[in-house]
Amino acid sequence: MPNRLVVALAYDRLSTFEFGIAVEIFGLPRPEMGPDWYRFAVCAIEPGPLRAIGGFQIMADGGLELLEQADTIVIPGWRGASAEPVPPALVDALRRAHERGARLMSICSGVFALAATGLLSGHRATTHWHYVEQLSRAYPEIKVEPDVLYVDEGRLLTSAGSAAGIDLCLHVVRTDFGPEIANRLARRLVVPPHREGGQAQFIERPVAPAREGARFAPLFDRMRQRLGEEQPIHMLAAEAGMSTRTFLRRFKAATGLPPGEWLLGERLIRAREMLETTRHSIEDIAGATGFGSAATLRHHFRSRLGTSPAAYRSRFAQGAKISSSLSGAPE
Incomplete structure (x- = not known):
């Protein structure tokens, strides 16, 4: 599908680094990658102003209606992890998007917003090691993988903390465009071209x-x-x-x-x-x-x-x- 539309969610108290990963991978114009590169938009899940961690505000391209057009939806973290309720309107919009074939992916604590849809029930998923126990307690029906960088369950993808979101996004690029393009993008980012999802989240003295x-x-x-x-x-x-x-x-x-x-x-x-x-x-x-x-x-x-x-x-x-x-x- 040429010119896939990737939509990143924005919310009050937005996780800035995770959001930046989505922008860096999918949102920058990259003519060197060919004419079929991603289109990108930012979806405000609630009325503004939307404050991002770090003291600035986000101006979104639109509201939840953007999810009706998205081929891929990125959930870049979630405020308060399991302690912060997910708005019912967002839950419904994510479910409808998945039903029509959209790919949903979360970075770090964004898994809690994805889990609230019920779509992860019976599936494998991961998150930052700091949130693993919270996720397991809040959603016992999810098969939580505590020690991996990311999990690909087809149209449901989850990543571990922060930088593991880069690995997941590159995995998506690799799936969509092949290894040559993904490796070229990784070189632009000055990161390893391919870390397997099953690799441990952390090692001693990295x-x-x-x-x-x-x-x-x-x-x-x-x-x-x-x-x-x-x-x-x-x-x-x-x-x-x-x-x-x-x-x-x-x-x-x-x-x-x-x-x-x-x-x-x-x-x-x-x-x-x-x-x-x-x-x-x-x-x-x-x-x-x-x-x-x-x-x-x-x-x-x-x-x-x-x-x-x-x-x-x-x-x-x-x-x-x-x-x-x-x-x-x-x-």
Whole structure:
């Protein structure tokens, strides 16, 4: 559907950061993305003035009637989470939009407004870890996923706190326009191009100390360059000029992960890129990315991503610029 209309809700005491995510992804003109990019509008769910957190006011494009035209509706947070009632008129408008086929997505505490419609009953959903218990108590019929970045249930999508909304919005762009466009947009935003929804919301010490980051950066680059090879811990420790014990401790401090888990994540990223952009067999991709066999690659895809390499390729390679070469030579 060309020129999809995305409508973001605005309300008094609006969550500014979450609203800004919707504007940044869907609301800015992006001629470099082609003629079919999103149209965007802001819907006031109540009479103004609408104050946003941070001391400014929002001037909306229209009221709830905009939801009758929307292809995607973004709920950017919700004031008071479960403590603040959702206006019945908004509940009805969201239900009607969903009935006619609109996609509804919430960022952070916006899940409470979506949950009030009853549409999430029996479905999986997530929110910021701070609100997980509130959501579970208020809506026990929802299958709350407490430790993920976002959940895609078809036309009902929910994200964890704040920045996870960027991941969800990029996931939507990826679904609508394919991986090439989504990756290009991610580069414009200077964010990772694709974090899986099932990734944990937070890790221990996610930001490395400057000294550790500088020390490990060259090693990270070398590890990425040889993903198809065995990389035993003792070899990596020697390259870093550390004992094995010190290396393991400092590597986890710098990345939040043990070396094996970090390598697995990087290998999955490379495998996804190859599935999206090449015609190589799954067996060849498994070998080139260090999984050894197609069976092992399928196992990790299923475990980490909840899908198979073939299904992933079918979904995300459509429209991508496909290469048939591993090293520049014909396959």
